[in-house]
Amino acid sequence: MSSRQLPTICLLASRETAPSVLFGLYDVLSGAGNAFDEVVSGEAGTPVLDVRIVAATRAPFRCIWDVLVEPACAIDDVAQTDAAVVCDMYVPVTESPRNRYQAEARWIRRMYESGAIVSSVCSGSLVLADSGLLDGLQTASHWAYRDMFREYFPQVTLRAQDVLTITGRESRIVTAGGVASWQDLALYLIARLCGQRHAIDAAKIHYTCTNPVSQMVERSGLNPRTFARRFIAATGYPPMEYVHALRMEEAKQILETEDLSVDDVGHYVGYGDPAYFRRLFKRKVGLTPARHRRKFAGIGAFKLHQATLMRGSPARRTDTRQRGNPASGGVRGPI
16 A cells, blocks of 8 residues: 555544445445455555544444444544545434534534535535534535524525535535435545546446436335325426436536546446437437537536636536526436
């Protein structure tokens, strides 16, 4: 292993954190740089990130579903990090989110002031809001917290339809929407800190899914017809149309801001068949991937230059433009 110091990511957890978010992030981020090589060649590669779980104290605790968490260190022992992620910290919608995590809020603000990228997943954005970092800015979060933001944090604009919202000085505040958005956040952080190739490899290992709707149905515990009905009621789209819309929006962002081949873009967003990806892209967007890149690459490059803090490699991003429906290049956001 190289002796160089790796970029450090601290995952901030509490008793109200979902283990799927915490350990999902830990698994994907820790595997960056080595998991893909091991799968392809049978030999582990070299990790490119130093990932640590931190909490208010170093004492072990049990999070949601009684899952054991053993922090690497307490937050007061961390003076600096490259990125800090506030994992989801569940807050009942009937209770106040203010001052619930005072020590954590002070620490996350210190990390931001010291130059770190700070990010959140789902309800973790409430901790960022309580710290004051989101004052006058936009944030992604779960749609269920819409009224809570209006009441307790009126100075923050909630964009419940966004998967990722990137804002703040030097684009160093990155908030993810619903609980499942941690996957998009993980890939974003890998791309930003380590380069797009490591993010693509991570996507190939963890996110290639031939039937995402079946997996959603299985995880929901509902029968397929009930799931589809509730999904449409929550998002306005049939499940598979929603998946396609998310993937097309992501593909457009990559085509506009990066120089990946069209085949790599398709694979990155979940399509193993390049020909199918090209046909679907043209049907949904109205242009071929190549023509879309030629038409919008200049705009995308300008947005990336304006919004992205360069740390040695370009970062993939989902911007904060208004989204309405798949035809206009957007979706209504995570459930």
